[in-house]
Amino acid sequence: MLRKYKTAKLFVIFLVVILVLSFNQINHLLCQSLTWNSQKSLAEARYNYAEVLQKSIYFYEAQRSGKLPANNRVTWRGDSGLKDGFDQGIDLTGGWYDAGDHLKLGFPMAASTTLLAWGVIEYEDAYKQSGQYNYMLDNLRWVNDYFIKAHPSPNVLWGQVGKGSLDHAWWGPAEVMPMERPSYKIDASCPGSDLAGETAAAMAASAIVFKNIDTDYAKVLLRHAQELYDFADQYQGKYSDCLTEASDFYQSKNGYVDELIWGAAWLYLATDDQKYLDLAQQYYAQLTQQLNGGKSYNWTHTWDDKTYGSYVLLAKLTGKDEYIQDAERWLNYWTDRCNKKGIYYTPGGLAWLDEWGSLRYSAKTAFLAFIYGDWVKEPNKKEKYHAFATRQINYMLGSNPQQRSYVVGFGNNYPTQPHHRTAHSSWANSKSIPNQSRHIIYGAMVGGPDKTDNFLDERSNFKMTEVATDYNAGLTGAVAKMYSKYGGEPLANFPEPEKREDEFFVESQAILVGDNVTEIKAIIYNKSAWPARIVENLSFRYFVNIGEIVAEAYQPSEVKVNLVNNSVGSISQLKPWDESQNLYYIQIDVDGSQLYPGGEEHYKKEIQFRLNSPSTVWNPDNDWSYQEMSGQSSLIKTINIPVYEKDKLIFGAEPDK
Structure with a gap:
């Protein structure tokens, strides 16, 4: 009798397990079906991707520092920062202002450059067919010319111009900055493997872009990239331990092993020299140690963290299972909406990671999802990653509950109060005077909404309305891919002249x-x-x-x-x-x-x-x-x-x- 009771009990337990599993499986399939249908319908939204690409590139011209070239298209920008570096007896004019302020910060500047160059490498035809190729080359040359100046000798790299406390205490246009702008460097006595490694990656990736256009310039970039990587490898340390002024804004919390992988991988792609691939793989083995017991999958590629881009790049370079599995585990965390342990999705469908500049994270992930989706052979994976990336980019362009574009100067109901000093152009050192920005900083993607899709278009709300070179880096490449899929036409008379006020x-x-x-x-x-x-x-x-x-x-x-x-x-x-x-x-x-x-x-x-x-x-x-x-x-x-x-x-x- 007891045996029959135990058998019956086991049978009931078995039946319950089967029912639970069946329910979960049915629920999962239903979730997948709803997600797929949602992604499919939203992916069918169409925007003028050529116009977005056109304006996103223009944004980098609006960020230029130094003596502007004769072909400057931004009529409200003039020469600025013409004494940068003079405090240290070096010419550090040029480059990009980081965001809505006037600091020049080498770490995010280089990180942005690498992704922009990668976009040209992957989607060169899209840039050419949309008429934006030469504009992008101009921007890559502009920023790399600055890196060349900032790297006057093999083991010296100037990584910052401007002091945060002084810069952020004043609200006005770059052309009339009144504050002192000290310069800061890393060298053999106080190194920064992350800064040097990322700058090496940026210059190596740019060398690939220029290889068949300007061979001599590409060689110069590659020489600097190799010297910088040797510097990063030989003298190891975190740059923000030396450039302490950067700690309040761009502290290297992720260490520098990821940049040693990243820089080596890009140098291998630029040179085909096996030693760089060997170095990349050797440092890749240290990721577990760097990340305290395991590789990271629940974040994304940022100015600080290059592990995710390294997953994708090394998977493409080697085809090895380790890199493929790491790349897909990370991408699945972002793309599988039925995974309760995956990324949080807003009610409107944004893959939302963090409150400070939420869109930059999903834009970079979308860019890398496109690249990996282009490379992977399995049709279901290709479709999943492309559908995710398309959905995220379209969200940024208007397919969201507020039905607004988050790219300034594009689409419907775009932000009019970006947190940007020169675009606002206050004469009174005030965020509230005048009420409306005097200039449209076309193409700048703002930080974005909170986790309930709520967005406040307020200049002082820098978490939502800040713009930055780092924010647009992933968007630009992803939109180039969108153009290659869906087309569009650049604006013929862009930019339109602004209505001027009495000055x-x-x-x-x-x-x-x-x-x-x-x-x-x-x-x-x-x-x-x-x-x-x-x-x-x-x-x-x-x-x-x-x-x-x-x-x-x-x-x-x-x-x-x-x-x-x-x-x-x-x-x-x-x-x-x-x-x-x-x-x-x-x-x-x-x-x-x-x-x-x-x-x-x-x-x-x-x-x-x-x-x-x-x-x-x-x-x-x-x-x-x-x-x-x-x-x-x-x-x-x-x-x-x-x-x-x-x-x-x-x-x-x-x-x-």
Whole structure:
């Protein structure tokens, strides 16, 4: 009897297990079916991918530092950072500003460059057919020219320009930065294998791009890449232990073994030298030690962590099961929505990893999923990885609950308040002045939504609205792939000219008007933004008609002009404009070197001046420059008080001669 009871009990347990397994299997299949149908329908959304690619590349031009080239397309950007490196006796002009600030940070700059170059290597035809190839080459050359400057000798690499605390304390356009910009380096005495290894990868990948276009330049890049990798390999250490200024922003938390793998793998691809592949594989074996007991699968490729890109790259280079399994385990973590231990998905379908710049993670993963999906042979895997990547990119372009594009200047309801100083172009050192950004930083992908698909388009919300070269790096390559699949047309007249505001002007008010005296308060402004700039030889003119005193036989020299209340500037006596009409002017010269759109005390200057007539018949209503002020009790923008740069009219109107 007992035996029968035990048998029955075992049978019931067995039946329950079968039912549970069947239920889980059915549930899993149902989940997979729903996921596939969802991915398929959303993947069918179409956007103008050529336009996105066009604008994403343009964003890097908006990030340029240094002396801008003659073919600069960003009309609101000018030369900036022209003394970078001078504090250390080296020319470090050029390169890219990292994000919405003015720091130049070598680690994320190099990481962005490697991915951009990889995109060109994988999808060269897409860049060419979309008409964006030469623009991308220009950007890769621009940033690599900076890396060449930053690597003046084999074991020295300058990794940062600008001090975070100084830079972030000021909110204004790059062209008029007032703060000191110290430079920082790694060398044999204080190394940085991660920084040197990533820069080696960037230059090696770029050398592949230029190999058949500019052989000599490719050779230069490859030489620097090899020297940098030797430096990284021989003198090992974390760069942020030496460049402590970088620790608050781009601390190397992941160590440097991943960059030693990454750099070696790219050098092998660039040189076909077996020693680099051997080094990559030797360091790959150390990943378990670096990551405290196991390789990582629950994060993604970032400026700091190159393990995931290394999975894909080494799988392609060798075809070995170890790398394939690592790559697929990681990609499956992101792509399998039925895996409860996988990546979190928002209700709208975004694979969401972290609150700070959420879209950059899914964009990079999408880019690598495309690359791996192109390479893998199994049709089901290819479809899965491509469908995931397509879904993520389309989410960023508008297939999301808010039905908004997260790429500035593209699509529907795109962000208008990106966290970017120069695009905002405040003259008052304020995130809230003006309310709207004065420029559209086309192509910049903002940080993105929270885990409930909620997004706040607020300039101060830098977790959501920051833009960065690192953010766009994965997006650019992924969109090139999307173009190769679905096509599109670049905009013919891009970029369209912006509507300009008055940049230099005068506001004025009559303070005192009497029978023989006129006293004027004038405020001259520099709110320049196309681009922001300092105009040293700045002046404005006040035009008067002295016909009434000439009729009484007085001479122009008898009208006395002087500054009031220690005003800043110098003032002339009357100068003739059109003597036949008795038109004269006073010229007020301003020290424009101290007038720039950099804060309340910097962008404007008040000047008061007085005219004393020798006659009591003085009538200011006859004066060209007074007419707008007549009857006004407050300051008004005065068109008839024109402004000049080196005697060239830049604002306002002059009386006819």
